[in-house]
Amino acid sequence: MAEDLVLDTAIRDWVLIPLSVVMVLIGVLRYFVAKLMRSSQTPDAKMVKEGQVILRARNLRAAANFIPTKAFRARKIYFCNEENGLLFVPKGQAQNPQAQMFSDPNMAMDMMKKNLSMIIPQTLTFAWVNFFFSGFVAAKIPFPLTQRFRSMLQNGIDLSTVDVSYVSSRSWYFLNLFGLRGFFSLILGEENAVDDTQRMMQMGGFGMDPSKGLSAEKDNLDITQHDWALPNFEQRAETVLKKLVS
Template structure:
């Protein structure tokens, strides 16, 4: 049978609240450090030109019903012709995001800076939590949980008789580490530097690929015109 515990208020005042406040302050500090370490990219003329082509193709798709059919087909061929169309990418000539990433020293340096700004604070914070707060039962979840959550919520406590809803200080650190993303979005805005992995996925490998752009469907929409 699981054992109920009475948590000391001193644990709340000297473990739970300080740990949460420190995690929030470290996250905000890491955001501003990442902004300072981020280098200003030099605009590439080729990328700017491709972006302008995308804008023009998007405007063509949006105004397809407001121009004559002959004019639309001529503009469609200008963008999607298989020989010399602006949006056509021959097979084997698509951009390789990994090759572009490693060929650009500035991009590789920015990635290394971001990794250092993420790994170093997390390592120091975990060492601080593990040294000063190891073994504390810091909080209790206000709803019952199954035994599968024990390893996630009671990291550092080897007591199988304690109810699963109790959270150790080390587990509270990991819960704050992965659960403060929404709070950082409210404080720092949606375009904050805390979620580097998601930003990298949205960028699609740091390269522009016309075949993956929504404007490339000008061909498909034009076929049903």
């Protein structure tokens, strides 16, 4: 259908703009509620220790070429030897992450809080949009799309003759939900944007086996080739000094 629909200006003033504004405000509210509910848990001493060991090993790997071969080998053995190296994890000692999670009720509680702070506002807004604004053609995207997008963009309108580029209010809600993420990262600071993805990661590999990190780092360190950089530095110093003199 090529001819344009005539949309009432009142739809813009009372549906499109309020809906968008409410979405933004809800996002801000959710951010602050999540901030309030965030409990500062005291980290487990063993986990912190392992994390620091991994960091040290990583630093060693990054700066490997700046220390003599002998020193590097000594450090490598300190980290990787098979008896008491820091990165060596005896078999069977790895803790089951599931059991670990249940042994610490705080962890599960925290996860639930995070989940709830995400789900509750979304359900409420969706119900609100559904109740007040169902069945409006609220917007029109400025580029043509194929029929496949009809179910995505015209959720709540059951007309097959309307052009696909018209967007129902419910679908406008979804568009806002996904599209405002970048906007939030601007107005609420970077941490908000990372938060969502990080939360996902945490949920996916919750209580991820720390020993896995250790052994992965051990493998990385094992295959690191050492190539001392100092011999080349003389040449470099020469060029730099020559440049200074001339």
